[in-house]
Amino acid sequence: MTTETRSLRAAEAVYEHPLARRERILRTAHRVIIYILLLIGAAIILVPFLWMVSTSLKTERQLFRYPPEWIPDPIAFNNYIDAWTSLGSIAPGLTFWRIIGNTLFITVLAMFAEMFSAAVVAYGFARFRWKGRDIVFFIMLSTMMIPPTLTRVPSFLIWRELGLLNTYDPLTVPAWFAWGPAYIFLLRQFFLTIPREMEDAAVVDGANTMQIFFYVMLPLVKPAFLAIGVLSFQGNWNNFEAPLIYLNTTQMYPLVLAIRFFQQSLSKEAPKWHYMMAMATMMAAPILLLFFMAQRYFIEGLTVGAVKG
Amino acid sequence: MTGDPGAFATYYPTLLRYVAVAVGLGILMYGLYRLLRLAGVKHEPATGFTLVVPWIVGFLIFVTFPIGLSLYLSFTEYNILWDRPKPLADPLFNYKRALSIRIVELPEGERPIQVLGTMEGETPETVRYREIGRFNWRGKEYVIGATDGYFLKGVWLTLRYAVLSVPLGMAGALGVALLLNQNVKGVGFWRTLYYLPAVLPAAAVALLWYWLFAPSSGLVNWLLSPIYRLLDMQPLGWFTDKSLVLPSFIIMGLWGIFGANTVILLAGLKNIPKDLYEAAAIDGAGTFTKFRHITIPMLSPALFYNLVTNTIAALTIFTQQAFIPTDRQDGWFVNWFIYNEAFNFGRMGYASALGWMLALLVILLTLLIFRSSAAWVFYEGARQEAGGA
Numbered sequence: 001m002t003t004e005t006r007s008l009r010a011a012e013a014v015y016e017h018p019l020a021r022r023e024r025i026l027r028t029a030h031r032v033i034i035y036i037l038l039l040i041g042a043a044i045i046l047v048p049f050l051w052m053v054s055t056s057l058k059t060e061r062q063l064f065r066y067p068p069e070w071i072p073d074p075i076a077f078n079n080y081i082d083a084w085t086s087l088g089s090i091a092p093g094l095t096f097w098r099i100i101g102n103t104l105f106i107t108v109l110a111m112f113a114e115m116f117s118a119a120v121v122a123y124g125f126a127r128f129r130w131k132g133r134d135i136v137f138f139i140m141l142s143t144m145m146i147p148p149t150l151t152r153v154p155s156f157l158i159w160r161e162l163g164l165l166n167t168y169d170p171l172t173v174p175a176w177f178a179w180g181p182a183y184i185f186l187l188r189q190f191f192l193t194i195p196r197e198m199e200d201a202a203v204v205d206g207a208n209t210m211q212i213f214f215y216v217m218l219p220l221v222k223p224a225f226l227a228i229g230v231l232s233f234q235g236n237w238n239n240f241e242a243p244l245i246y247l248n249t250t251q252m253y254p255l256v257l258a259i260r261f262f263q264q265s266l267s268k269e270a271p272k273w274h275y276m277m278a279m280a281t282m283m284a285a286p287i288l289l290l291f292f293m294a295q296r297y298f299i300e301g302l303t304v305g306a307v308k309g
Numbered sequence: 310m311t312g313d314p315g316a317f318a319t320y321y322p323t324l325l326r327y328v329a330v331a332v333g334l335g336i337l338m339y340g341l342y343r344l345l346r347l348a349g350v351k352h353e354p355a356t357g358f359t360l361v362v363p364w365i366v367g368f369l370i371f372v373t374f375p376i377g378l379s380l381y382l383s384f385t386e387y388n389i390l391w392d393r394p395k396p397l398a399d400p401l402f403n404y405k406r407a408l409s410i411r412i413v414e415l416p417e418g419e420r421p422i423q424v425l426g427t428m429e430g431e432t433p434e435t436v437r438y439r440e441i442g443r444f445n446w447r448g449k450e451y452v453i454g455a456t457d458g459y460f461l462k463g464v465w466l467t468l469r470y471a472v473l474s475v476p477l478g479m480a481g482a483l484g485v486a487l488l489l490n491q492n493v494k495g496v497g498f499w500r501t502l503y504y505l506p507a508v509l510p511a512a513a514v515a516l517l518w519y520w521l522f523a524p525s526s527g528l529v530n531w532l533l534s535p536i537y538r539l540l541d542m543q544p545l546g547w548f549t550d551k552s553l554v555l556p557s558f559i560i561m562g563l564w565g566i567f568g569a570n571t572v573i574l575l576a577g578l579k580n581i582p583k584d585l586y587e588a589a590a591i592d593g594a595g596t597f598t599k600f601r602h603i604t605i606p607m608l609s610p611a612l613f614y615n616l617v618t619n620t621i622a623a624l625t626i627f628t629q630q631a632f633i634p635t636d637r638q639d640g641w642f643v644n645w646f647i648y649n650e651a652f653n654f655g656r657m658g659y660a661s662a663l664g665w666m667l668a669l670l671v672i673l674l675t676l677l678i679f680r681s682s683a684a685w686v687f688y689e690g691a692r693q694e695a696g697g698a
Contacts (some may be wrong), residue, residue: 027323034488041485042502049505049566049636050519051528054628064526093313109327119362128357139365143372145611145675147625149644153382153657167423173330177367184364209356238510240628245652251313260632263516271522280513291508295501300507303570303576 007023050283056277063273076274080282083275087258090265091250094258100220103254106171106243107236112174114232118183119225123213125184126191127199137188144181148241156245170246171239183228190224191217222239227301230294234287255283338362367472383662386433387657398431399604403662405430409456411438414449425454460663464641465672468557469673470642471623474559479615481563482570487604489571500572509568515632518561522547551639553567561629566622570615577611578604606687613686617678643667 016024022159050070055063056079058072084096125137159170198220202212218225240256247253250261259279266272291298338359345355383403387394397403406428413424425438438454441461445451455461489499507515521528530537530544534655537544547557589599605612630645641649647667651660 004354019608027697034491034493037488038485038493038499042499044564045502045505045568047528048517048521049509052513053520055520066526066531068526068528068531070644098316102319103586109324113327113331117363120655121361124357124360128353128360130357133357133361136361140368143368145621146372146376147644147668147671148665149381149647149664151372151375153651153661154378155371155380158375158487159658160560168319168390169326172323173327174367174371176327176330176334177371178364179367179371186471203627234508238512240512240631241648244631245648249319251316252319256510259512259516263632276516277520279438280510281571286508287508287510288505291505291597292501296380298504299500299572299576303573 023249024167052277053281055273055280056090058274060272060274069270079274079278081271083262083278086260086272086275092158093251094253094261098251099253099255102252103237103256106168106232106239106254109168110236111229111232113172114178114180114183114236115225115229117176117178118180119218119221120189120213122177122184122191123217124227126188127217140181141185144252145264152241152245159246165246166248166252167246168252171236171242180232181227183232186228187221187224190221194220223300224296226294230290230297231301233290237283238285255279312517318590332364333364337366337384341530362491378663383665385658387656387658387661389652394658395433396434397658402430402432404666406432406436406456406602406659407460407663407666409438410461411454412451413454415443415452418451420453425452428456432528459637460639460643460646463643463646464666467624467626467643469555470562470626471620473555473602474562474618475616475623477559478563478566478570479612480566481611482574482615482651483651484609485567485571486574486578488577496575503571504568506565507572509565511565512632514561514565515629518564518597519548519633522557522561524549548635551636554639555637558626558629558633561592562623562626570619573611573615574608577608583606596698609686610688613678615684617675618675620678621671624625624667624674 054070054072057070057075057077058079059076062069062072062076088094125133156171158167159278160163164170191286194217198216199212202216207215238256239254240260243254243257244260245259250258253261259276262279263271263276341358341362342355345358354436374442382394385394385402386402399405408427411425415421415424415608421440422437425440427438429434430512437458438456441453441455441458443450443452474604485503485598489496489503493499509517522530524530524544524546527547529547534544545553547553585603585607586599589603596600625644626642627644627648630642635641637646643663644667647660647663650656
């Protein structure tokens with residue numbers, strides 16, 4: 001390349017047609033505005049969240065300091081232990097490990113049964129033709145409209161008749177009966193996308209229905225299966241309504257009820273926000289961790305119903 | 310409070326029954342399959358039906374039966390401490406009690422409770438009309454009485470919440486999704502960020518906002534303090550101010566649900582084929598035209614899905630109210646109100662009737678949205694078929 005052409009190029013680069021220049025500036029401005037708006041949105045999302053964590057690390061005196069401090073000095077990590085000590089002094093035996101154990105017991109049992117039964121039912125809806133299938137499927141989807149309010153009182157009475165109030169049964173055992181229509185729907189959508197040949201090949205190899213389901217179909221819908229696993233974990237971990245109705249021994253409470261018990265036993269004058277926020281952070285932490293690890297499945301589970309359906 | 314038998318003693322009976330139910334269900338399914346085959350049903354329909362049986366059994370035990378029972382209970386009086394419900398002389402009493410309104414003139418010097426009187430007809434107890442509001446008309450004072458003003462206020466609060474928060478949440482989410490769809494760098498990062506509040510437990514969100522909105526030491530009032538000084542006004546009371554309870558709940562609700570909607574709409578936007586926009590551009594369509602005639606129709610299934618799920622969620626809001634105590638006098642969200650009628654005041658029959666009314670409201674609104682969907686939701690039929698069986 002000669003010097004001449006190079007300088008020509010340079011001149012070309014410096015000189016810009018006024019219209020092109022205007023467009024370039026407009027486009028840059030457009031970009032800048034987009035990022036500014038996104039940053040404002042991010043601030044709205046993050047500020048309350050950071051405030052929760054920040055409060056959870058403050059001492060009681062720092063809570064009401066004015067102006068508020070974002071990074072407390074000193075950082076009171078002890079809140080995460082003291083909150084439980086304080087809770088234990090209100091209700092004996094209400095320890096961290098007990099409550100976490102209860103929460104995990106409910107969550108894991110319900111989640112496992114929910115995932116498994118939803119997959120079986122979805123398989124029956126997706127891969128086999130039988131009379132009345134579409135009607136049953138439609139009825140199943142319409143149950144999503146029924147608010148839990150309607151079945152709350154009679155379900156309570158049924159469990160009372162069975163003598164199983166104040167046990168974990170109402171929170172875990174019914175999960176075997178595929179109680180999440182949304183999960184069934186999601187899995188069915190995935191089963192539908194798998195080519196028939198996969199099953200036919202397995203049949204030729206002499207596999208029975210259960211074998212096909214476990215060894216062929218489930219691995220193929222693994223992303224969707226994990227997606228409902230993640231959603232189900234979240235749903236059961238956060239579930240507040242059912243434990244509120246069925247459990248009344250404080251020591252049997254899951255985390256969410258323990259927090260509410262704590263909130264209610266504190267006087268209105270001294271709400272102990274640093275303890276409450278430490279508890280809230282603890283409750284959110286496993287879900288957030290799960291979210292960051294399995295984000296793909298969260299998004300998958302969330303979007304498939306809306307976009308594929 | 311009953312005694313604590315210890316962790317192990319509370320876990321293992323449930324664990325046993327949990328396993329037993331699973332095994333029982335498995336045996337039931339196997340038996341049913343054999344039976345169907347014996348009856349001459351072919352392998353495919355027999356298997357398909359058998360696989361769906363867990364849901365059908367659950368539907369009968371945990372949905373159909375409770376719904377029927379709840380309908381029956383709604384015509385009875387049933388205290389939580391009683392063994393059996395007591396039939397009411399007037400089967401519709403619970404419904405009438407929830408909805409009765411009376412407007413009467415209030416003469417000078419009289420107290421509302423005296424002029425409003427009691428509910429007529431056969432009632433199991435004396436039911437008084439209580440004042441829920443008054444107004445002046447042609448120089449005369451009138452008082453509005455209701456037999457259950459708390460319920461009506463709760464319904465009114467819940468309806469306003471749904472009508473205001475659902476469209477706001479959807480519009481905001483659509484805005485952010487459109488922004489994120491503009492070839493923004495690091496979409497994944499932004500999406501994660503915006504979705505964050507949606508994964509937080511509702512209980513944690515409620516506690517957090519209760520604290521953010523604390524009147525004297527909350528962050529929100531501190532952030533707004535320059536504005537208060539500028540306008541020379543008192544700091545707002547948020548959840549403690551009865552005129553601000555609804556806006557406070559709406560703001561909290563938007564923060565929580567917003568991200569989930571955004572993620573759904575963004576996935577919808579990414580699914581719109583680019584060539585549609587290119588074709589439109591060749592035809593000389595501007596940005597707005599493209600938005601109006603391509604983006605909105607192609608996105609309508611996702612919008613529809615959000616509209617339905619958000620409306621149902623808004624009408625049945627529960628946990629947030631449980632963690633944020635407001636004055637019952639100003640109305641509690643109806644789902645929480647019904648819970649309290651049943652389990653705090655022990656009125657199971659009455660709560661069943663209220664539950665039915667809420668359910669009818671939810672179903673009515675959902676069906677309305679479904680009916681309207683024919684007019685504005687666009688399904689790309691061909692692609693659906695290819696995806697289907």
